[in-house]
Amino acid sequence: AQSVTQLDSQVPVFEEAPVELRCNYSSSVSVYLFWYVQYPNQGLQLLLKYLSGSTLVESINGFEAEFNKSQTSFHLRKPSVHISDTAEYFCAVRETNTGFQKLVFGTGTRLLVSP
Amino acid sequence: GAGVSQSPRYKVAKRGQDVALRCDPISGHVSLFWYQQALGQGPEFLTYFQNEAQLDKSGLPSDRFFAERPEGSVSTLKIQRTQQEDSAVYLCASSLVGQPSLFFGPGTRLTVL
Numbered sequence: 001a002q003s004v005t006q007l008d009s010q011v012p013v014f015e016e017a018p019v020e021l022r023c024n025y026s027s028s029v030s031v032y033l034f035w036y037v038q039y040p041n042q043g044l045q046l047l048l049k050y051l052s053g054s055t056l057v058e059s060i061n062g063f064e065a066e067f068n069k070s071q072t073s074f075h076l077r078k079p080s081v082h083i084s085d086t087a088e089y090f091c092a093v094r095e096t097n098t099g100f101q102k103l104v105f106g107t108g109t110r111l112l113v114s115p
Numbered sequence: 116g117a118g119v120s121q122s123p124r125y126k127v128a129k130r131g132q133d134v135a136l137r138c139d140p141i142s143g144h145v146s147l148f149w150y151q152q153a154l155g156q157g158p159e160f161l162t163y164f165q166n167e168a169q170l171d172k173s174g175l176p177s178d179r180f181f182a183e184r185p186e187g188s189v190s191t192l193k194i195q196r197t198q199q200e201d202s203a204v205y206l207c208a209s210s211l212v213g214q215p216s217l218f219f220g221p222g223t224r225l226t227v228l
Contacts, residue, residue, distance in 0.1 A: 100163055
């Protein structure tokens with residue numbers, strides 16, 4: 001079965017600084033990878049996803065993530081964060097096998113952006 | 116509707132009470148999922164429906180948890196004889212069949228006193 005590890009439970013950073021949120025996964029088969037963001041008292045919103053093709057994927061608000069198969073990683077990066085990026089970020093994996101495959105989440109990383 | 120909706124948004128129950136949580140998926144989405152998110156944790160899978168068929172309920176923590184989707188649209192997650200450890204946010208998600216991405220609702224925050 002697949003699993004996801006987010007080693008950093010909390011990442012404090014100053015506004016306009018770069019940030020990287022780490023995500024490693026484990027699976028015996030090929031996977032789809034996702035980052036979801038959860039703002040306070042809200043549901044999960046899809047930030048970006050890797051399904052196939054280019055290993056570098058981007059979101060509309062400046063985040064990017066790179067799928068690294070050899071390192072089984074899908075780290076999330078942003079070159080310059082804003083106060084409004086403060087939220088909980090969840091990495092998730094789903095096996096590509098046909099039929100039902102559940103989405104498995106990591107424990108989340110809280111990004112705290114301060115002025 | 117435009118997105119997945121859930122009701123109620125907040126529910127406080129006394130230990131031992133039964134609760135029912137409702138999910139309205141995105142129109143046309145055949146697949147529906149329930150997840151449980153404990154405080155400070157990532158969402159944990161509970162159960163999956165394809166139309167009205169419950170194809171996987173391996174994540175339901177006990178036989179006090181029951182989910183249904185009788186007409187293949189709205190789904191209800193019922194918890195009988197609630198316990199304090201049931202306190203969590205219950206998230207519903209939907210998707211088209213075969214589509215990898217899930218769309219989540221805002222969740223129902225259940226507090227059991």
